[in-house]
Structures are given as structure tokens and as C-alpha cells.
Amino acid sequence: MPHRSDPATQKIGDPKECYQVSKFKDDKPVHALPKPFDDCVDDLGSFIKIPESEGGKNWFSDRHAYDIPSGDILRILHYPPVESHIDDIRAGSHTDYGSITLVFQHDIGGLEIYAGRSRWISAPVIPDCILVNLGDCLEFWTNGLLKSTLHRVVFRSNTQSLDRHSMVYFCEGYDIPLDPVPSRLVPGDEVKMGESGKRMTAAEHLRMRLDASLAYYVNR
Numbered sequence: 001m002p003h004r005s006d007p008a009t010q011k012i013g014d015p016k017e018c019y020q021v022s023k024f025k026d027d028k029p030v031h032a033l034p035k036p037f038d039d040c041v042d043d044l045g046s047f048i049k050i051p052e053s054e055g056g057k058n059w060f061s062d063r064h065a066y067d068i069p070s071g072d073i074l075r076i077l078h079y080p081p082v083e084s085h086i087d088d089i090r091a092g093s094h095t096d097y098g099s100i101t102l103v104f105q106h107d108i109g110g111l112e113i114y115a116g117r118s119r120w121i122s123a124p125v126i127p128d129c130i131l132v133n134l135g136d137c138l139e140f141w142t143n144g145l146l147k148s149t150l151h152r153v154v155f156r157s158n159t160q161s162l163d164r165h166s167m168v169y170f171c172e173g174y175d176i177p178l179d180p181v182p183s184r185l186v187p188g189d190e191v192k193m194g195e196s197g198k199r200m201t202a203a204e205h206l207r208m209r210l211d212a213s214l215a216y217y218v219n220r
């Protein structure tokens, strides 16, 4: 089913295809968190200064432990070349839904990050580098101190006729409330409520965003 990254404005889906791998279970192959993520979650906890009595530097890694349920996905993307296209967009503007996203680009660029005031800046392909995007859950957990990055993928005139490939690892929480973390650096302690009347969780947020991006096709 075509996927609309920007369901509010896109009529048809993104001109792209992808293959997604979720965590394997019960002795079937499993995907551990990529090393860069493992290496940085503890630092994030220290940076936010969560008291040790409240989970401290392990606050984030505890919520991304491998053996608890999560919606983690490895998405393998192929953006085919197009002869003529309606607009210049290979993937519509969107934020990612989870905590952080690791983007592995290869050769063909096109990823752009929204810099405010209608300006988009290019996130070029840097050899051997992984681009890290912050997602919605991190914005909720830090009550807006860290921003979920609006981004998109565009055609470049010199590479429009070429295939583009990328791999993206989405770190998603699951049954984890999206309340602000207990830190003096994070303003407010308001609890975010979900549609069920219970505290909104990362899984519920993920479901809502996925439903919104696919609703057009389901309701047609």
C-alpha cells in the first residue's frame, strides 16, 4: 500500500518502495540495536540529568532494553527514478514517530532537514557517517526541550534519473508512557493522555501516526 509521509497535504503516496524488518522473536533471527544507539543512550540520560533515584542515566536505555517489546523497525528503502514527477518530493515532509532514527544513506543524497522560516537545509551523504534524527517520543519525553526533526527527501536534478537507496533504523518504544522525564531540565510534568483515556504510550502514538499516513487508502 503506498505510504504518504505527509498525509495532510499529499494526495498520493510517496514514489518509493521499502522493505521493513522488525525484531525477530522465539529463536528466529533478531536485530540488536545498532551499536551507535547502544553507545549513546546512556549519554542521553546523563545529559538530561535525570536523578539516579528516578532511573538516572539508564532512564532511556531501560526503556529500549532489547528484551522488552518495542516497535523497532529496520526499513530498507528504494526510491526509483521517475521520468516525470508531480513535484520534487521523494518522501514528503514528516517527523519520525519514535525516539531516535539512524539513517544510512548511500551515494545519492536528497535528504533535507527543516530549519524554520520556510528554509530546508541539505543533509549531505558523508561517507561512513550515520545521520541521527530525533523523533516525536523524544520530544514528548523532554516536553519540547529536544525537537522532533521535520525532514523530507527531494529529487536533485543531477540524480533524478538514478535510483536512491537508504536504510533507516527506527527506535520505537512500546508500552511506555510519553510523560516528561523526571529532570529539572525538562519543564512541566503534565501527563499526556491517549484516546483511550489512559496515559498515551509510544505504541499508541505510533499507531495513530501510521493510521493517519494510511487512512486515505483505507477510506477510499
Ligand SMILES: O=C(O)CCC(=O)C(=O)O
Pocket (backbone or CB within 6 Å): 075, 077, 091, 096, 103, 105, 111, 151, 153, 166, 167, 168
Ligand atoms: O531515505 C531517507 O534518507 C530518509 C527516509 C525517512 O525519513 C523515513 O523513512 O522516515
Ligand SMILES: [Fe+2]
Pocket (backbone or CB within 6 Å): 094, 095, 096, 151
Ligand atoms: Fe523519516
